[in-house]
Amino acid sequence: MSQIGAPRGRTCSRSPRSRTLRSVATLTSAVLAVTVLAGCSSGDDAGEAPAAAADNAPTARDQVADGGTVRWAVDALPTTFNTFQADADGTTSRVAGAVLPSLYTLDERGRPRMNPDYLESAQVVETEPKQVVLYKLHQQAVWSDGREIGAPDFVAQWRALSGRDTAYWTARNSGYERIEKIERGKNDLEVRVTFSKPYADWQSLFTPLYPKQVMGSPGSFNDGARTTLKATAGPFLLKGVDRKNGNVTLTRNPRWWGAPVKLDSLVLKAVPRADRADALAAGTLDLAEIDRSTAERISLALRDARAGRGGAQAALAHGPGSAITPSKALWSWALAHGSDEEKAEEVQAARKENQQAIAAYASAQDTLATYVVRKSLEPAYTQLSLNGESGPLADERVRRAVARAINRQELAESVLKPLGLPASPPGSHLALAGQAAYADSSDALGDQDTKEARALLADAGWVPGGAVRKPAGTKAGSEAEKKAGEKDAKKETGEKAGEKDADKEDAKKKDADAASDEGLYIVGDDKPGERRAAPAPVIGAGGPESGTHVLAPAPAAARQSAALLARAEALDTGTGSGARAAHPAARTDKGVAGAYAPRGTAAPATVPEATKALGKDGKPLSLRFVLPSGPGSESLRAVGDRIVRMLDAVGIRTEVTKVSDDSFFKDHVASGDYDLALYSWPASAFPATDARPIFAKPEPASDGSLLVEQNYSRVGTDRIDQLFDQAAGTLDEEEARELVRQADARIWAAAGSIPLYQRPQLVAAKADLVNAGAWGLAGPRYQDIGFKKTETTKGTERNR
Numbered sequence: 116m117s118q119i120g121a122p123r124g125r126t127c128s129r130s131p132r133s134r135t136l137r138s139v140a141t142l143t144s145a146v147l148a149v150t151v152l153a154g155c156s157s158g159d160d161a162g163e164a165p166a167a168a169a170d171n172a173p174t175a176r177d178q179v180a181d182g183g184t185v186r187w188a189v190d191a192l193p194t195t196f197n198t199f200q201a202d203a204d205g206t207t208s209r210v211a212g213a214v215l216p217s218l219y220t221l222d223e224r225g226r227p228r229m230n231p232d233y234l235e236s237a238q239v240v241e242t243e244p245k246q247v248v249l250y251k252l253h254q255q256a257v258w259s260d261g262r263e264i265g266a267p268d269f270v271a272q273w274r275a276l277s278g279r280d281t282a283y284w285t286a287r288n289s290g291y292e293r294i295e296k297i298e299r300g301k302n303d304l305e306v307r308v309t310f311s312k313p314y315a316d317w318q319s320l321f322t323p324l325y326p327k328q329v330m331g332s333p334g335s336f337n338d339g340a341r342t343t344l345k346a347t348a349g350p351f352l353l354k355g356v357d358r359k360n361g362n363v364t365l366t367r368n369p370r371w372w373g374a375p376v377k378l379d380s381l382v383l384k385a386v387p388r389a390d391r392a393d394a395l396a397a398g399t400l401d402l403a404e405i406d407r408s409t410a411e412r413i414s415l416a417l418r419d420a421r422a423g424r425g426g427a428q429a430a431l432a433h434g435p436g437s438a439i440t441p442s443k444a445l446w447s448w449a450l451a452h453g454s455d456e457e458k459a460e461e462v463q464a465a466r467k468e469n470q471q472a473i474a475a476y477a478s479a480q481d482t483l484a485t486y487v488v489r490k491s492l493e494p495a496y497t498q499l500s501l502n503g504e505s506g507p508l509a510d511e512r513v514r515r516a517v518a519r520a521i522n523r524q525e526l527a528e529s530v531l532k533p534l535g536l537p538a539s540p541p542g543s544h545l546a547l548a549g550q551a552a553y554a555d556s557s558d559a560l561g562d563q564d565t566k567e568a569r570a571l572l573a574d575a576g577w578v579p580g581g582a583v584r585k586p587a588g589t590k591a592g593s594e595a596e597k598k599a600g601e602k603d604a605k606k607e608t609g610e611k612a613g614e615k616d617a618d619k620e621d622a623k624k625k626d627a628d629a630a631s632d633e634g635l636y637i638v639g640d641d642k643p644g645e646r647r648a649a650p651a652p653v654i655g656a657g658g659p660e661s662g663t664h665v666l667a668p669a670p671a672a673a674r675q676s677a678a679l680l681a682r683a684e685a686l687d688t689g690t691g692s693g694a695r696a697a698h699p700a701a702r703t704d705k706g707v708a709g710a711y712a713p714r715g716t717a718a719p720a721t722v723p724e725a726t727k728a729l730g731k732d733g734k735p736l737s738l739r740f741v742l743p744s745g746p747g748s749e750s751l752r753a754v755g756d757r758i759v760r761m762l763d764a765v766g767i768r769t770e771v772t773k774v775s776d777d778s779f780f781k782d783h784v785a786s787g788d789y790d791l792a793l794y795s796w797p798a799s800a801f802p803a804t805d806a807r808p809i810f811a812k813p814e815p816a817s818d819g820s821l822l823v824e825q826n827y828s829r830v831g832t833d834r835i836d837q838l839f840d841q842a843a844g845t846l847d848e849e850e851a852r853e854l855v856r857q858a859d860a861r862i863w864a865a866a867g868s869i870p871l872y873q874r875p876q877l878v879a880a881k882a883d884l885v886n887a888g889a890w891g892l893a894g895p896r897y898q899d900i901g902f903k904k905t906e907t908t909k910g911t912e913r914n915r
Contacts, residue, residue, distance in 0.1 A: 165549030166537045166873055169223050170489040171888035172880070172903075179377045179885060179901040188386040188394065188403035192361060196353070197340040198323060199276060201286040206363070206383060213365055213381065213897045214347040215323035216256070216264065224549040225494060225892030227318060227800045232256075232373040233264070235304075237318070242846060245295065246310040248317050254304060255372035258326050258346040266299040266306045269321060271330035273297055273308075282333035289804045290320050313844050315851045316801035324348075350376045350898040361385035377901030389746045391879075395486060396479035401881045402888075405488070406747055407534065410877045416483035425481060486879045489888030490534060493874040494798040496541045497530075497751075499758065500868050502790050504813075504821065504829035507577070507736055514830070514866035515560065516571040517738075517791075520765045522563040526754055527872035534875050541870040544810070545802040545859045548873075549892055551848075552802055554856045559863040568765040572729060572736070579766065582730025729766035737768040738790035741783045745776035751793055754871070758791075784827050792827075795874055798892070802855050803842035810862050812836050830867025 193206040218234055219227040229237055233253050241247035256264045275283045276291040295311040310317070328345040329335055339345065344353050350373060351365035363383040367376045386394050392409040394400050405413075419428070453459050499521065507513045523540035531538040541547060542555025561567065572578075729736040742748070742755045752773070759769045769791065774783060783789045799805035808824035812831030816822050823829055835858050842854035862868070876889045886899040 165224055165492070165892055166539060166547070167490075167492040167891060169889060169891040169893055170491050170878075171890050172489070172885040174885035174903060176374065176377070176899060178904055179899065180904045181375075181377060181901075182379050183377075183902050184380045184382060185378055185401045185884065185887070185900060186382045186384050186399065188391055188400050189363075189383045190385070190387065192356065192358060192363060192385045195341040196344050197325075197329070197336065199285050199287060200337075200341075201284075203286070206385075209383065210353065210363060210365070211323045212349075212895065213351040214344065214349040214353050214368075215325065216348050217322045217894075218250075218324065219318050219322055220896075221800060221892060221894045223891060223893045225547060225798065225800055226551060233324075239317070239846060242313070246313050246317070246846065248308045248310075249300060250306040250308070251300075252304045252306065253372070256348065257370055257372070258348045259352060259368060259370055260346045261370065262326075262346070263303060264324070264348060265303050266297060267327050268324060268330070269306050269308070270297045271327035272321060272325055275330040275333075275336050280333070282337075284333075284337045289807075290314055290316060294320075313846050315843050315845055315848070316804045319801045319804060351381060354380070371898075374898050376898045381897070381900070395879055396482050398482045398485075400879075401884055403879050405877050405879045407750065407875075407877065409879065410488045410490075410534075413483050413486050413488050413879055416480045417487070419480060420484040425477070485882060487882050489878045489880055490536060491876045491889035491891035492531075492536060492547075493876040494547060494892045495795045495874045496547065496798070496870045497754075497793060497795045497872055497874055498544075498868045498870050500784070500789075500792045500794065500828045501830070501866065502787060502792075502828060503867055504787055506790060507575075507738065508790055510575050511830075511866060512571045512575040513577070513736075516568040516575070516765065517762065517767065518560055518866045518869050519562075519564050519568040519571065520761050520767065521758060521869060521871075522761060523869070523871055524563075526757060529757060530750060530754060530872050531875055534877070536875055538872065541873055543856075543859050544862050544868065544870055545799075545806050545855050547798045547892065550798065550800065552852045552855045554859070556856060556860040556863050559860040560866060563761075565765055572766065576731045577729040577736045577766070578731070579729060582728050582733065582735035728768060735768060736766065737770055738762070740769045740771045740791040741779065741789040742771060742773050742793065743776045743779040744773035748776070755793060787821075787823075787827070787829065793871075803839055803851060806858075807836070807839040807843070810835055810839075810858070810867075826867075828867035830865050832861060832865060835861045835865070 187209075189206040189209065191204065191206060193204060193210060194202045195207060196210060197203060198207050198211050216233045217230055218237065220230050222228050231253070233256050235251040235253060237248065237250045239246060240249045250269075252264055258264060273291055273294050274280065276285055276288050277294065278285070278288045278292050293310050293312055293314045295309045298307045298309070299305065300307050308317075308320075325340070326344075326346040326348070329340045335345075342356070347353060347368070350368055350371050352368045354364040354366045356363050361384060365381040365383070367379060384394075384400065386400065386403065388404075388406060391400070391403050391405055392412060395403060395405075395409070395413070419425075450458055499517075501508050501514045501517060503509055503511070503514060508517070524538070527538040527540045539548070540557075542557045543553055546553040740755060740759065742752050744752075755771065759771060762769055772789075779792075780794065784792050784794060796809065809826055810831055811824050811826050812833060812835065813821040813823045813826055813829050821829060838854050838858035838861065842851045842858065845851050845854070876891065878889045880888050881902075883903045883905070885901060885903045886896065
């Protein structure tokens with residue numbers, strides 16, 4: 116899959132010192148690789164287990180053969196080897212993980228652990244008057260040029276990433292701007308880092324760690340590390356890049372002091388996702404992430420092999436030769452050897468072509484049978500993003516209605532169940548099951564409920580027949596029609612009631628940046644005002660629908676909105692009727708039921724289709740749903756189709772727009788040209804730092820545009836920002852986790868994004884390749900990857 120990065124310039128941050136760009140992982144043919152995760156560690160072994168275990172053929176090192184080369188598929192060759200630049204991608208991170216120091220790595224539950232290959236210890240040694248962290252480095256840790264890893268490297272990286280020198284073209288700086296100074300400790304192996312203010316995620320810093328030769332000057336940072344690295348300090352070395360053949364070759368580091376590397380070399384091969392099935396069938400790869408169709412083909416080849424069917428038999432059973440019956444074969448032979456020379460020549464050519472296809476399929480199946488499919492869940496989740504900048508979704512009641520219309524469990528099962536993977540929808544935007552900060556806060560919004568969705572829409576003014584009903588007081592005739600078609604046309608009134616309604620509407624527009632008096636906050640507003648009952652609807656001859664059974668914009672729907680915020684507030688404070696500890700039953704509360712016309716109200720036997728659709732002031736409720744159109748995104752489009760049907764059930768119409776993969780994110784999601792979109796975010800071990808720009812409240816720029824950082828839904832509140840800041844500023848790990856959970860409850864209540872399912876991770880691997888595959892929440896341990904010993908290879912070097 117091609118790489119799609121966050122656009123530069125559009126996703127602006129508040130200041131260059133706090134800029135953080137996070138890669139988007141879209142579940143399409145354009146999937147961004149998950150960046151290297153590292154963050155605050157925890158000694159707490161309790162908690163929820165990961166949704167799915169890793170599947171990477173774990174094998175003891177003494178059972179792994181020495182030597183060999185692994186050919187590992189990547190989406191593309193890296194445009195830079197500097198992970199702190201905006202165009203860094205998944206291949207950049209993979210190379211960095213193999214050749215540069217990672218002070219912390221992730222375990223199987225996504226929890227960071229100190230890496231003993233580089234650190235003997237790392238801890239906070241002082242909190243007053245300033246936070247001080249003391250790193251004690253491994254005594255044998257050296258760069259590939261023989262120089263010790265030490266304080267000068269830490270200082271160079273801090274200065275490059277602090278944001279103080281704008282000559283450095285950095286993409287992310289979070290945490291480094293909080294450092295006040297870095298000093299040498301008692302000896303060259305100690306590094307003291309003093310912070311200007313407390314920073315909970317201090318362990319996310321200096322991973323990866325670059326040598327001072329890269330970070331020491333803007334020139335070397337900006338340009339020098341794009342095509343090569345002057346020094347490295349990992350189990351592997353960067354040997355070279357072959358752009359003609361699409362290869363990055365890594366070889367053993369002769370100065371490596373840790374456990375010996377098992378492989379001779381690791382070759383990263385640029386193979387697009389659409390071409391991986393053919394590459395695997397040709398035997399040119401040993402390890403590759405694959406899609407569902409390729410996984411199914413490998414599974415079929417394995418079933419044939421276990422049944423004793425070779426590739427030739429498989430081709431006749433379900434390949435190109437499966438349609439050839441004895442009668443067809445006889446007829447073809449007769450034509451090929453008949454008296455009609457022209458026809459015979461044509462049939463002979465077709466028979467030859469068919470035989471070649473059968474032979475190719477047979478060979479491919481024989482080769483695919485040498486692979487296995489390893490599967491787990493990626494450290495990333497796919498979400499439905501709701502653009503709250505303008506249009507119907509600027510009203511949080513409509514966003515909540517969309518969320519309540521969607522059956523997340525059904526969507527998760529449609530993607531994961533056929534793969535044999537657990538299908539529980541994520542309950543958090545900020546952590547995944549198994550991680551320390553994970554808690555299911557989805558009840559702050561509520562589960563799927565069609566009636567509640569309709570009630571919320573009615574409360575927002577979107578009612579059946581509203582698409583054909585003119586605003587109150589609109590004059591009849593062509594002049595009125597023309598005015599109604601203009602975006603900012605004034606509504607003329609003839610009745611006193613109409614004049615009052617218009618005055619109220621103007622007042623609402625003037626108060627757009629203030630707290631709503633209906634208890635509903637707008638984008639960025641988190642202060643519920645006084646609630647007041649909505650007027651009772653008129654049903655019957657004098658009503659808007661002349662007796663039609665209409666959902667009423669009743670006070671109950673407004674109370675539901677207030678209840679959602681109250682539950683989120685209870686999660687903040689631990690008090691009130693929504694508090695989990697004091698009132699555990701409140702977590703199962705799915706909202707207050709909406710109000711409807713009383714039972715027995717007559718409804719017409721038939722209603723014109725135009726009046727069935729929801730509308731408001733003569734405009735239909737329709738949302739633009741943008742989906743990628745490229746190969747490999749079939750699963751995503753299938754999910755989109757299910758969402759369309761779910762929304763249609765509550766009266767929300769969608770206009771599905773399929774765009775090229777290259778423009779899907781850059782030209783639509785990042786630029787805000789969409790109402791609904793599906794894409795993925797990687798999980799993080801330090802959400803207080805990494806997730807803040809994704810959910811930060813958008814701020815107006817001097818030119819009138821919005822500075823959204825990476826909050827592509829454009830929905831945020833001051834309270835969410837405050838909770839992130841508090842979580843990042845406390846050194847109490849449990850307090851930080853609780854603040855993150857409170858922020859997540861608020862994010863659910865705002866309904867700017869709806870997590871749907873954790874992404875499947877399917878990896879094709881040679882059957883004898885071990886310590887490699889679907890790592891799940893963990894990261895690779897490159898020095899342990901290799902081929903399992905056999906009786907013939909034990910004690911001998913493996914040549915591949």
